[in-house]
Amino acid sequence: MSKNKGKSRPAYHQTYEVIRDRILNGDIPGGTKIVEEKLAAELGYSRTPIRESLRQLGYEGLIVNKKVVQPTEKDLRDLFQVRILLEGFSARSAATYLPEEDLISLSECINIGREGTTDEIMSANERFHEIIVHSTGNSMMIDTINRMQSIIYLFRKTVVLYSRPRLIDEHEEIYEAIKSRDGQEAESLMKNHLQSDLDFCLHILSYNQNEKKGSK
The missing domain is CATH 1.10.10.10 (Winged helix-like DNA-binding domain superfamily/Winged helix DNA-binding domain)
Incomplete structure (x- = not known):
């Protein structure tokens, strides 16, 4: 059959x-x-x-x-450069336009990030960023981020599985800035958050590469 x-x-x-x-x-x-x-x-x-x-x-x-695909260091840097630009702008936009129900959803994502299973944390992480990007109402920006989602997933898995320090704390800080309608602070925090993701992923990538070389 x-x-x-x-x-x-x-x-x-x-x-x-x-x-x-x-x-x-x-x-x-x-x-x-x-x-x-x-x-x-x-x-x-x-x-x-x-x-x-x-x-x-x-x-x-x-x-x-x-x-x-086997993402290289350059691929990683290129991806995050785009994310930092687009999601930084999105966080500023969210501080102006995000409705109350989406603020509640962001808060729920943070709670799951602290208490959920690995799969739940992965989904909540994706949802947190998705809500903020969609706040722009810019279909081209949303489509650009959506196109990268599968690759973003690979790196999101790295920061979650390897327990990047302050990951959820940073989400909460971004949420508080958006809730306070402080666009400049929200943008700055988002950019710093993604830069920390990049630095952490580069560290893990380098470590794994060195481990492979050492095992040969």
Whole structure:
């Protein structure tokens, strides 16, 4: 029986999510060559939805030159440079425009960040930044950040799994600045927050690279 029989969503959406999740969870490691025929056989789908899925994953930056991406230090710096610019502006915007119900949602994200499971903290972290970016009402800005979400996830996993110091404290400081309608402070705090994320990820990246060299 075909695996997509009886499914309500198109095969493309199903295969996209399966392949994306395998990459993000590390089941398909960085550097792995992607072969359409092999994936089609493993997942039980035709090559057409597989091809469409890979095209989308390429657009999102998870697959480059038919291989699972292995982000370099330059990739990391480039990504965060864009995030610092866009999310800094978003935090300033949120201080002006964010409605009360979204302020409550930000507070809930902070509480989950302190008390939740790892998966819950990951989701709350993503939601916290998403609420702030969406406060701009700027569809181009939102689309730019959305396009980077899969790569952002890889680095978000690093800061959560390796327990970056003050991660949630910084979220709370950003929230308080937004709640106080202090746009300048909110922007500054967001930029510093993302710079700290970058510095931490670079440290972990360097450490892991040195560990690999030492094990050879």
